[in-house]
Amino acid sequence: MMGYTHVAWGAAGAVSLAALGGDGTPGTYVMAALAGGIGGAAVDIEVKDQLSNPKVTDAGRTRLAVLGLIGLGALSDWIFKLGVLSEIINSGYVALGGVISFLVFMAICHFTPHRTFTHSLFFIIISGFCIGAVYPDAAVYYAIGALLHVILDLFNHKVIEGHGVWLLYPIKFGDGIALKLCKAGGTGNKVLYFIGLALFALGTVMYLYMYKDNGNITAPIIIAIYLIVVLHFVRRKSERELRHIAHMHGH
Template identity: 30%
Template sequence: MLGKTHAAVGAAAALYVVYPDTIEGVVFTAAAGIAGGLLCDIDSPKTAIHQKAILLLTGVIAVIAIAFLNGKTAGDIAQAGAWLISKSADPRAFYGAILLLLCIVAAFTKHRTFSHSIVFALSVWFLMSRAFEPAAVPLTAGVVSHIVLDLLNEHGIQLFWPFSSKLRFKLCSSKGAVNSFLFYLGIGASFLLAAESLGVFTRAQLF
């Protein structure tokens, strides 16, 4: 599927699960759903999110290199790192750092493997629920929607990673008519769910 399809369906999935009742809630939920919908493809070098992960890693390496150049030892750097992720700091920062690390690791795995698995979806939910609880459910809904959409794809995904068997339903290709249909379905469903959440109409009026 194309990124825009994953974004649209991710937003719809998050709005359906969370059912926010304020305009801020709708925007936040849709944004978290879009982020989740795009996150899984961090393992594809073609995506912007993959390039951001590489940039982030380059930044971390640059900070370590500068510390070395300033006479810090490996022990100093390890100590600073340990402090950053220690429980003595805000525990939310600890879980946020682990989530970021998980995403960087995912960026270096083979496409449609680790970041398209149940293990990844559960890890994202667990870490985000401790780092920033309000985003956990909509973000995970976006991730799950991505995994479900890619299951329809002819390439298949390693849903049960670390097991290597690939699951696929071969219903469509990454582009093409089914992809376009799902994109418009996602956009339409997002607007309907947002309008329903805000009380513009009720589900009973629609059907």
């Protein structure tokens, strides 16, 4: 599955969970969308970009989109006084330790073999703890984004890497789980992307409808529009790139 599909599903799962969870301030929505999107992207941290031509691929574009999401989230927190950023700053060294340990963990995992440790429950638990140190409420939204990524990857073909997903890696059961229903850039991915995006829009509407009286909803709307627009461009560019690569290989 492509990176943009995972980010759409991660954010969709997180905002839906936030809507159903009951604690509805604009800050909760923004924090949940960010944490879910980060979770969806983090699981593919082992995907290398620079090895192939063109230099920035789907994984790189997805990471840039998520970095933009984090920046926009922080900016709207500051402008609309959502209170998440000030809580993170108030927790001082614990939050700083969480950020540093998350980044170090990601840097190490970047060099693990494709679709092995990063697509395991241990990865989600360890990185989830780091996120929880930064902002405790974000851990569950991050975890749902990461978990949805692993679940979606279960539908993949395993022919490319020779193995599927081992949920308890480094403990391996056979060739891992691969249901052989979708190719990364194929029709299944596209269908799942649009389902994920529809769920994200639905979760957002549900959230805003339930909690519209709890404060200014401008920040959630900005975040929702950003995700929908940016993921659209990431998808279009990645699809063009895949067609180009297929063309070069004479298909």
